[in-house]
Amino acid sequence: MSVRLELLDIHPLRDDLYNELHSRPFQVLPTPARVTQMAVLTTPEQRQQQFEHLQELHRLLGQPVPEQEVGCFEETFGSLRVRREMHMEFASYTFTNLAAGDDTPFSETGISLLPEGWLEQLTGTVVAAFHLDIRPASADTEGDLAYVRQHFEGMRLVGSRPQEGAARVWGTFQLHSDGFGRFMVMNQHMSDSQLGRLTQRLMEIETYRLMSLLALPVAREITPALNDMDQKLAVITQALADNQDVDEHQLLAQLTNIASRIEAFRAHSTFRFSATRAYHRLVLTRLEELREDELSGHLTITEFMTRRLTPAVKTCEAVSDRLEDLSRRIDRASEMMRTRVELAIQNQNQQLLSSMDRRSKIQLMMQHTVENFSVVAISYYLIGLLKVALDTIHDAGIEFDKSLVLGVAIPVTLLLVFLGVRAIHHRFIRLAKRQ
Incomplete structure (x- = not known):
């Protein structure tokens, strides 16, 4: 029996809900290939400028200009593939050079085929920018390691064999002389779709790693002020605990000043700290999906992130928790001060009433x-x-x-x-x- 679905009450977002899970498909990458990933912090005003900048790329390459912006844009211009994804606070650009040969790694990159001067006109603040060199692996693992070391400028390598040894991945998680980070992926026996998924996970790990660290300077900036306010609050609380003869109005003014500073810090940092926790969870999820094995005694990406990234994130979380704790303590101290002031006022009123009665x-x-x-x-x-x-x-x-x-x-x-x-x-x- 056939059912005429149009006769039912269909939710207006039903199509969007179906399409959402397919809006950011994995790329399919051949071997060899050169990929460049960039993450750019974007304001609402800059989103339109970036879309117009993308339209200009189509004009320069002689291709039809898109009329409407989408959350995930992907287009192939001959040997150049351009992918642009919009996120909550940043836009990611992935440039893939499909015509790369077996020449020297990183001599050609994903942005080599872009029209001259176009990339320099991109608006926004670049947070992540790195190259991936994808090439076939050889049977000589030790030879591959010596070959890899030549192209990472003597920096300490982090390497692993993800997907149960289906590929070998090398990186440094540092900036090189060209201002970009570098990764090298040696494909052992992965298909193009598997390689695309692996590469996507690596790019997301590096991008989300850097985005999660944006809160660390904020945490370091406000920590000295928190130490000072914590000490002042301890002195005030001790004075209240000792029932000392203090000026309640002066102490209440000090508590109000501390509370206003805390609220200013919270307004400035709450979003950043929340974003850090979200990005860190994404990094951990992507690391689990890699299913890494150790490679030649080097730190794996998971070990490196656990050792370096997790403490930084924990620092941000500790500062965030400290802000909330200070806010609660100030509320309690303020409540005690207000109670003391109210009792003093009631005592004065009682004395005044007694005097009036007399x-x-x-x-x-x-x-x-x-x-x-x-x-x-x-x-x-x-x-x-x-x-x-x-x-x-x-x-x-x-x-x-x-x-x-x-x-x-x-x-x-x-x-x-x-x-x-x-x-x-x-x-x-x-x-x-x-x-």
Whole structure:
């Protein structure tokens, strides 16, 4: 029974997901061949410039110009094969000279067939650049070793037999007089596709090795500052542990300054350290895929990387972990400082409230005193008014004893004024309680 797939709900990225696993195929390399690999750090602005530069290569070689950029571009121009792969932060260029003969190694390279002056116009920052000389192996291993030594400028060799002795690989992992690194691959009995996969792994090992080491200068740069901040933090923490009489606000300002510097270092280095860990894992994976055997007592590539690259990566990881540890310790110390400041503020507030309570009691006592005085004052004025009224009535011809009436009125007035003031006082207290 046939199924009409177009009637189903197809994910819009389905085709892209299928094509992703085939977007970077291994090369197929003949023996002999000359290969040059370059890894160039690229900004988003430079990506377009590099694509236009690639278009210019097609024009110089008289070939149709590509209109759209792809993640992995590969084109063969006669005996020259050009491959360009875009990665997260760099672009890799692989130039293969398919017309190379059995002449002197490294006299011809992968870039020998490029138009003059084209490569010099490439934008970006070159991190990795090395040549691979691929040639058939002879039966005389010792003779091959003597032959190899002549073309690595006396540098110490690293060599192995990958893929269970199917080839012999030599290199130095150093720069030579032409500014390029060098590898020599002697093919014992590998097919062209197997040789392409082996060469790809070697190029990725060298490229990812150098990319992983980009974090090492950063780690070395910030280590002295970390030592200084670690010492300052230890002094502050010890002062807090000893419960010394310190200026909390000053210490909190110091902690804030250290924390801001730590965050600046983290912002500057987090991506680089994370990238180093990722590149290092890729290197280890490619080394496992080589399946190396020792060759003539020399260090294998895996041994060399384990001895030289791994400590550098561990240094970067240690600095990264130290940054995170310092950040956590500063957070804890800052929290302790803030707690001390808050406790001090609460103690001050408690003292202030106690002082306000004492003052309010004093004010209340003073208020009662003033109220008593106000009773006398109000009564005095009322008696005065009453005396004027009594004088007026007496002068009007009504006979009575003014002294007796005034004497009786004085205590009555005092009592009425006192009760009135008390009534007003209690009324305000009830209003305050309701609110």
